[in-house]
Amino acid sequence: xxxxxxxxxxxxxxxxxxxxxxxxxxxxxxxxxxxxxxxxxxxxxxxxxxxxxxxxxxxxxxxxxxxxxxxxxxxxxxxxxxxxxxxxxxxxxxxxxxxxxxxxxxxxxxxxxxxxxxxxxxxxxxxxxxxxxxxxxxxxxxxxxxxxxxxxxxxxxxxxxxxxxxxxxxxxxxxxxxxxxxxxxxxxxxxxxxxxxxxxxxxxxxxxxxxxxxxxxxxxxxxxxxxxxxxxxxxxxxxxxxxxxxxxxxxxxxxxxxxxxxxxxxxxxxxxxxxxxxxxxxxxxxxxxxxxxxxxxxxxxxxxxxxxxxxxxxxxxxxxxxxxxxxxxxxxxxxxxxxxxxxxxxxxxxxxxxxxxxxxxxxxxxxxxxxxxxxxxxxxxxxxxxxxxxxxxxxxxxxxxxxxxxxxxxxxxxxxxxxxxxxxxxxxxxxxxxxxxxxxxxxxxxxxxxxxxxxxxxxxxxxxxxxxx
Amino acid sequence: xxxxxxxxxxxxxxxxxxxxxxxxxxxxxxxxxxxxxxxxxxxxxxxxxxxxxxxxxxxxxxxxxxxxxxxxxxxxxxxxxxxxxxxxxxxxxxxxxxxxxxxxxxxxxxxxxxxxxxxxxxxxxxxxxxxxxxxxxxxxxxxxxxxxxxxxxxxxxxxxxxxxxxxxxxxxxxxxxxxxxxxxxxxxxxxxxxxxxxxxxxxxxxxxxxxxxxxxxxxxxxxxxxxxxxxxxxxxxxxxxxxxxxxxxxxxxxxxxxxxxxxxxxxxxxxxxxxxxxxxxxxxxxxxxxxxxxxxxxxxxxxxxxxxxxxx
Numbered sequence: 001x002x003x004x005x006x007x008x009x010x011x012x013x014x015x016x017x018x019x020x021x022x023x024x025x026x027x028x029x030x031x032x033x034x035x036x037x038x039x040x041x042x043x044x045x046x047x048x049x050x051x052x053x054x055x056x057x058x059x060x061x062x063x064x065x066x067x068x069x070x071x072x073x074x075x076x077x078x079x080x081x082x083x084x085x086x087x088x089x090x091x092x093x094x095x096x097x098x099x100x101x102x103x104x105x106x107x108x109x110x111x112x113x114x115x116x117x118x119x120x121x122x123x124x125x126x127x128x129x130x131x132x133x134x135x136x137x138x139x140x141x142x143x144x145x146x147x148x149x150x151x152x153x154x155x156x157x158x159x160x161x162x163x164x165x166x167x168x169x170x171x172x173x174x175x176x177x178x179x180x181x182x183x184x185x186x187x188x189x190x191x192x193x194x195x196x197x198x199x200x201x202x203x204x205x206x207x208x209x210x211x212x213x214x215x216x217x218x219x220x221x222x223x224x225x226x227x228x229x230x231x232x233x234x235x236x237x238x239x240x241x242x243x244x245x246x247x248x249x250x251x252x253x254x255x256x257x258x259x260x261x262x263x264x265x266x267x268x269x270x271x272x273x274x275x276x277x278x279x280x281x282x283x284x285x286x287x288x289x290x291x292x293x294x295x296x297x298x299x300x301x302x303x304x305x306x307x308x309x310x311x312x313x314x315x316x317x318x319x320x321x322x323x324x325x326x327x328x329x330x331x332x333x334x335x336x337x338x339x340x341x342x343x344x345x346x347x348x349x350x351x352x353x354x355x356x357x358x359x360x361x362x363x364x365x366x367x368x369x370x371x372x373x374x375x376x377x378x379x380x381x382x383x384x385x386x387x388x389x390x391x392x393x394x395x396x397x398x399x400x401x402x403x404x405x406x407x408x409x410x411x412x413x414x415x416x417x418x419x420x421x422x423x424x425x426x427x428x429x430x431x432x433x434x435x436x437x438x439x440x441x442x443x444x445x446x447x448x449x450x451x452x453x454x455x456x457x458x459x460x461x462x463x464x465x466x467x468x469x
Numbered sequence: 470x471x472x473x474x475x476x477x478x479x480x481x482x483x484x485x486x487x488x489x490x491x492x493x494x495x496x497x498x499x500x501x502x503x504x505x506x507x508x509x510x511x512x513x514x515x516x517x518x519x520x521x522x523x524x525x526x527x528x529x530x531x532x533x534x535x536x537x538x539x540x541x542x543x544x545x546x547x548x549x550x551x552x553x554x555x556x557x558x559x560x561x562x563x564x565x566x567x568x569x570x571x572x573x574x575x576x577x578x579x580x581x582x583x584x585x586x587x588x589x590x591x592x593x594x595x596x597x598x599x600x601x602x603x604x605x606x607x608x609x610x611x612x613x614x615x616x617x618x619x620x621x622x623x624x625x626x627x628x629x630x631x632x633x634x635x636x637x638x639x640x641x642x643x644x645x646x647x648x649x650x651x652x653x654x655x656x657x658x659x660x661x662x663x664x665x666x667x668x669x670x671x672x673x674x675x676x677x678x679x680x681x682x683x684x685x686x687x688x689x690x691x692x693x694x695x696x697x698x699x700x701x702x703x704x705x706x707x708x709x710x711x712x713x714x715x716x717x718x719x720x721x722x723x724x725x726x727x728x729x730x731x732x733x734x735x736x737x738x739x740x741x742x743x744x745x746x747x748x749x750x751x752x753x754x755x756x757x758x759x760x761x762x763x764x765x766x767x768x769x770x771x772x773x774x775x776x777x778x779x780x781x
Contacts, residue, residue: 260628261607263625423720446524
């Protein structure tokens with residue numbers, strides 16, 4: 001086929017026009033994106049749709065959104081579409097989307113440790129911009145899960161979805177057989193009991209989450225009991241103190257009285273270690289109790305009691321719900337959050353053994369309400385009494401998880417070095433010294449002054465909530 | 470004699486113009502998607518850019534590179550990557566070659582077995598890693614079941630700092646040795662038969678054939694195979710992410726995994742970019758060394774080629 005010749009001038013002209021068109025297209029796209037990303041916005045009115053995209057860690061915690069889809073459809077004409085992210089790795093995946101101002105998520109469900117980064121980078125829309133704070137019955141939310149988790153700079157950015165706290169679950173039959181009359185009151189007690197009950201391979205003294213990703217929380221649980229703090233007021237790391245070393249040494253010791261694959265034990269494995277009857281006591285998130293009394297999941301139904309951890313109870317993770325600043329469906333996203341957070345709906349999932357949500361409202365703390373989402377009792381009355389009573393006590397001694405800007409990074413570094421100590425690669429002193437050095441670098445890179453202020457503000461929210469720190 | 474205007478016009482006429490127009494789309498895509506990001510990331514590697522920091526990025530010259538060489542986690546991740554590379558150069562290549570030679574000699578079922586060998590390589594690494602996670606499970610995994618049946622102590626495959634890396638190497642071996650085998654088998658098929666016939670006529674033993682004919686003639690295929698797998702060793706990520714998350718401690722944190730942690734978990738973009746460039750430079754240097762080694766004259770081994778042609 002003959003090629004039709006074109007002159008150089010015409011070619012250059014055509015190329016210039018095409019280039020200009022591309023540049024204009026880019027500019028227009030950027031402009032449109034900027035408009036659509038304007039908070040409150042424009043977004044909600046522009047393209048409200050009946051489907052609300054909900055980002056959440058995949059698995060059991062997403063179930064309540066699906067259970068209540070028909071009711072949400074009937075009440076305000078919207079349903080949810082779950083976008084599940086892995087439990088470990090959720091932070092980076094959310095950030096990777098949000099820095100590109102992606103509108104893929106309408107509702108973000110995440111642990112409060114991330115809220116500092118999300119607010120300071122403009123990823124969230126204040127809830128009051130879309131409605132009213134009174135929509136969330138905040139006086140019924142337990143203080144530990146309220147302002148420290150939901151507010152930043154005085155504004156309400158999130159609503160509670162899950163209230164997490166660590167507690168002890170132990171086997172009453174094993175304790176009785178060994179003549180032990182009460183759960184451990186100190187960490188020395190805990191170690192002694194674990195040692196006494198450790199009879200491998202049929203029975204292990206204790207278990208905890210030692211896999212990389214969350215093992216820092218079990219260190220913090222002991223560190224808190226010894227009076228440890230995250231930082232000094234001028235943001236010097238306070239983990240590499242005598243209390244820190246003692247706490248980490250205690251955790252290393254406890255690993256000796258645990259299943260041999262302790263370094264492989266994550267959330268599911270820890271549940272299994274207890275539910276299959278091979279472990280005498282565990283420190284785990286409080287929802288383990290619901291599973292332990294569910295015959296479809298547990299071999300130890302009716303043989304359990306629950307107790308607060310010695311002295312303090314660390315509050316790792318939890319979940320809150322917020323509206324993405326880049327959502328194009330903010331009005332419906334707000335309605336979904338309001339619905340799921342309400343006392344009437346949340347009580348149906350915080351005691352359901354098929355999901356991992358835990359009580360976060362004062363109205364939840366009633367043993368007669370320990371039922372699944374269909375209204376069936378989740379456990380016998382005696383166990384329900386023990387379970388709710390333990391949660392109440394735990395909350396009075398709750399110890400807050402860090403949620404200042406950069407918190408996920410501080411926690412990941414701590415996790416790495418706790419894991420190094422558990423693996424025997426470093427001594428507790430070496431591990432915590434290295435972690436503290438890395439923390440200093442993080443603080444410097446994020447800005448020393450802004451971090452000092454953020455930490456002080458965060459500590460104040462706990463003091464205001466009546467929590468000792 | 471052509472005037473200047475005619476010369477300019479002739480440069481834009483006919484086939485030349487068409488050729489330029491034909492390569493233009495590819496060039497634009499290449500520049501936009503490869504060259505520009507490459508140069509941009511090089512620029513970023515000289516800054517302290519943090520994606521989520523409110524502090525603006527500053528130019529710090531070679532600061533990231535200097536910090537990298539003082540970073541103990543960088544060195545430990547490099548050691549993990551070196552273990553993967555060493556496994557490629559020794560075990561995978563050795564076993565792959567042995568399997569390829571064995572298959573090459575098979576009179577029947579060669580294609581069928583070669584097809585079977587493809588299976589591990591075509592499974593996604595993430596999927597394969599989840600399968601291996603079940604196999605490695607301490608209490609319900611089949612590997613420990615067999616150890617128990619043989620009255621041997623059960624192993625904490627990925628939970629023991631001393632065993633975790635060998636366990637990952639085992640998965641990598643399972644998945645990629647067949648690929649090495651197939652590449653080498655293809656190379657063996659391409660070797661000139663008359664060379665071997667002549668050598669046999671001259672009374673060469675099997676070992677002599679392997680040592681002085683097969684391996685020298687196969688050198689380029691071996692070089693390409695090693696380079697491909699070396700790049701794979703530097704990129705290894707998914708099996709670590711699924712099986713150990715870099716743990717216990719940092720026992721299985723490879724260079725690619727550590728780079729991911731810095732870049733996408735901590736969002737230290739400048740530092741991560743610097744680490745990427747160090748990885749690229751390392752791979753290029755290693756590939757160059759391997760190619761030079763494979764291309765060097767090998768005395769008696771270099772001789773067979775002309776002999777083969779003569780024999781043909």
